[in-house]
Amino acid sequence: MSYGTCFPLWRAGAPDWDAYVRAPFVTALADGRLPRGAFLAYLAQDYLFLVHFARAWSLAVTKAGSLAEMRACSATVHALLETEMRLHLDLCGRAGITPDALAATAEAPQNLAYTRYVLEAGYSGDFLDLLAALAPCVLGYGEIGARLLAGPHAPDYADWIATYGGADYQALCHGTAALIDNAVESRLGAGARDLPRWTQLQDRFSTATRLEAQFWTLAG
Numbered sequence: 001m002s003y004g005t006c007f008p009l010w011r012a013g014a015p016d017w018d019a020y021v022r023a024p025f026v027t028a029l030a031d032g033r034l035p036r037g038a039f040l041a042y043l044a045q046d047y048l049f050l051v052h053f054a055r056a057w058s059l060a061v062t063k064a065g066s067l068a069e070m071r072a073c074s075a076t077v078h079a080l081l082e083t084e085m086r087l088h089l090d091l092c093g094r095a096g097i098t099p100d101a102l103a104a105t106a107e108a109p110q111n112l113a114y115t116r117y118v119l120e121a122g123y124s125g126d127f128l129d130l131l132a133a134l135a136p137c138v139l140g141y142g143e144i145g146a147r148l149l150a151g152p153h154a155p156d157y158a159d160w161i162a163t164y165g166g167a168d169y170q171a172l173c174h175g176t177a178a179l180i181d182n183a184v185e186s187r188l189g190a191g192a193r194d195l196p197r198w199t200q201l202q203d204r205f206s207t208a209t210r211l212e213a214q215f216w217t218l219a220g
């Protein structure tokens, strides 16, 4: 699965990309060997993660340079709050975990490190810094979801796979890739990848990818 023009280049330049999208957690999720407890522990952490990611995309609304960029970022905030978090609430609710219990979960260090890194990229950097730090999250799960949905997978975690591999999430990925491509070209021009600024953006993307790979380890 490929999204846009910048993403495949950043992806190829990120040393931890395979460790992220082909983590043992992902393989176990696909073949159903992942213990239910580990999945629920991950979901609780991921719920907190999504709260911070919705904040980070909200920050992107304020850093955007045009109405079109603001609309694209606010659509992602809406998708996080109203669609993706609903998956977590539904799956945890079926296991007897209430929204209050989810909100009261103590954040794991991997979660703190990743979410605060992305927020800091937005606070200290510009719109491109923030997008480069946000991209591995959106597009990595799109890639994982599409691959697992297209291949053989056990029924145990089919809802999760269908959410990230499904049409709505895939459309979000293509929209995010277009947002990134247009934002890079309008600010840096067609020769963006030859500029020193490109290296800084690659660095943001690579660090966020490393933190994504570490995120899978928080559920034991």
Ligand SMILES: Cc1ncc(CN)c(N)n1
Binding pocket: 046, 049, 050, 084, 136, 137, 138, 141, 212, 215
């Ligand atoms: C840690 C993580 N990364 C990415 C996604 C997909 N939005 C997620 N739910 N959680």
